[in-house]
Amino acid sequence: MVGADELRDLISSRHEWLLVREQGKTFSLRASEIEISDDGERTLFGFLDDVGFHSWRLNEFQLDGNEITIDVAGAFAKRREMIRLVPRTSPADLAAEVELARLMKANEIASLIEQSFPGTRLGRVALNADNGRLAQIEFKTADHRPVAALADVTGALVTETIFTTAILWLEKLAARKKRSVSEIWIICEKRHAGRAQKLHALLAERWKNSLTIFEIDRRNDPPRLKPLPKRKIRELWREKAKKLVLPPSPSPSITARKILELSRGNIDLVFSRQGETLRFHGLSFARVRAVFGQEKAWFGIGRDRSILSDHTWGDLSELVVALETYRDPDPRNKRHEYYRAAPEAWLESILSRNIGLLDANLILSPIYNQFRSSNDKIDLLALRRDGRLVIVELKTQPDREMIFQAADYWRKIELQRRRGVLAAADLFDGREISDKPAIVYLAAPAWSFHRDFEYFARCIAPEIELWRFEVHENWRARVKVLARRNYAGVEPGFTNL
Numbered sequence: 001m002v003g004a005d006e007l008r009d010l011i012s013s014r015h016e017w018l019l020v021r022e023q024g025k026t027f028s029l030r031a032s033e034i035e036i037s038d039d040g041e042r043t044l045f046g047f048l049d050d051v052g053f054h055s056w057r058l059n060e061f062q063l064d065g066n067e068i069t070i071d072v073a074g075a076f077a078k079r080r081e082m083i084r085l086v087p088r089t090s091p092a093d094l095a096a097e098v099e100l101a102r103l104m105k106a107n108e109i110a111s112l113i114e115q116s117f118p119g120t121r122l123g124r125v126a127l128n129a130d131n132g133r134l135a136q137i138e139f140k141t142a143d144h145r146p147v148a149a150l151a152d153v154t155g156a157l158v159t160e161t162i163f164t165t166a167i168l169w170l171e172k173l174a175a176r177k178k179r180s181v182s183e184i185w186i187i188c189e190k191r192h193a194g195r196a197q198k199l200h201a202l203l204a205e206r207w208k209n210s211l212t213i214f215e216i217d218r219r220n221d222p223p224r225l226k227p228l229p230k231r232k233i234r235e236l237w238r239e240k241a242k243k244l245v246l247p248p249s250p251s252p253s254i255t256a257r258k259i260l261e262l263s264r265g266n267i268d269l270v271f272s273r274q275g276e277t278l279r280f281h282g283l284s285f286a287r288v289r290a291v292f293g294q295e296k297a298w299f300g301i302g303r304d305r306s307i308l309s310d311h312t313w314g315d316l317s318e319l320v321v322a323l324e325t326y327r328d329p330d331p332r333n334k335r336h337e338y339y340r341a342a343p344e345a346w347l348e349s350i351l352s353r354n355i356g357l358l359d360a361n362l363i364l365s366p367i368y369n370q371f372r373s374s375n376d377k378i379d380l381l382a383l384r385r386d387g388r389l390v391i392v393e394l395k396t397q398p399d400r401e402m403i404f405q406a407a408d409y410w411r412k413i414e415l416q417r418r419r420g421v422l423a424a425a426d427l428f429d430g431r432e433i434s435d436k437p438a439i440v441y442l443a444a445p446a447w448s449f450h451r452d453f454e455y456f457a458r459c460i461a462p463e464i465e466l467w468r469f470e471v472h473e474n475w476r477a478r479v480k481v482l483a484r485r486n487y488a489g490v491e492p493g494f495t496n497l
Helices: 002-011 091-116 159-174 189-200 205-210 252-259 313-326 344-354 368-375 400-420 422-424 453-457
Strands: 016-019 026-029 034-038 041-046 053-064 067-073 080-087 123-128 134-140 144-150 186-187 210-216 224-227 267-272 275-280 283-291 294-301 306-307 362-364 379-385 389-394 439-445 465-471 481-486
Touching: 002 067, 053 080, 053 283, 091 123, 091 134, 091 144, 091 186, 091 224, 134 159, 134 306, 144 159, 159 186, 159 210, 159 400, 186 189, 189 210, 189 400, 205 210, 210 439, 252 267, 252 275, 252 283, 252 294, 275 313, 275 368, 283 313, 283 344, 294 313, 344 379, 344 389, 379 481, 389 400, 400 422, 400 439, 400 453, 453 465
Parallel strands: 144 186, 186 210, 389 439, 439 465
Antiparallel strands: 016 026, 016 080, 034 041, 041 053, 053 067, 067 080, 123 134, 134 144, 210 224, 267 275, 275 283, 283 294, 294 306, 362 379, 379 389, 465 481
């Protein structure tokens, strides 16, 4: 058997580790969030992440300097992976290394522009001032046309963030008195280029003409930049729709049922491929998952997580009491973290119980929204009484990506609607979905819409019907719609309710 005690001692020798998986995903773990256990026949390596608790069979491990390399296998040894545990370095050293790596990546992309398009003259190459995650490159083409390029040097940014940055940057570059720029190239690795091309198809014509998507083609040596064709919205419907997997009658596990009993009416249960998530007014505080045929659970808020057992059940009960005290519309202390945490999920949990508070004409899907975690985190999917689908996107803090996130959700839902996937799933208890495009409702407290909301709303193709719903600031006590506005084609004024 693998030396479980030795591995425990090595892990406990450091307070915090970086866990690095083969596919490149990296996240930090405290030593207490890693579990080494054995049952006499095998040793298991378990850890907590944002998805839940993972438990792998431990084959062997090696110590290389300060790093630990762990050879693990999934259930029935169907999947094998090498995981690295790397001690956390100091924040200052880590920041310097990260910035240097990003600058090297930015210059690599700039050199690809020169190599792919002979005659190009490079100008400024830098990282964006906001977060240093995007390369900003200015250059002139062979015909002396000034162009700018934007590229994610981390590989971790969502496409919507890149688009909003590109649009705002282009506005500044175009306003220059000298060397004004009217075109931006968005340069992506292959795994991100397809999604960028699809989001590009959802833009208004002005922005379609001003932005061009380039894919880094690494099949060649050296790599080359390849422009992707600009697609029209109607071309998106030729794709194959993503399969919608909805169990006919999801049933809570034994552990989940016991947790639900701790505070009836305040806890809801969300199912996903990774198991079950229990939320108190939308705040995730416990997860249950089947591991090797046994229910495994953990609980806690944020990084403060513990494995659920008979010995820690009392701690879970105390946590629920604290949530009842502070995650309340009128708590003792509104500055408490439980009151302030996950406000959008809190608003979503209120509307999932009564969607009529937002619009009395809506019928919420009783099944689909239980599986939103496996469907790109669409907040709510509803049906208007006239049969049109409604995608509800909620925010409680200013978010400049809101419009583009909603547009991408619209594309995915509209593809499933056109392909008959949603009708076949019978999401609305036999009610028919009309043969008309879905509508998008964007809801937020009145003062929580981003200052650029109106601007970005005009960047989206007129085929996407957007509605803005402003709700009262005290929505935790009562959701009340103060005003709504329709962004379908023309821009009418506010409709006061």
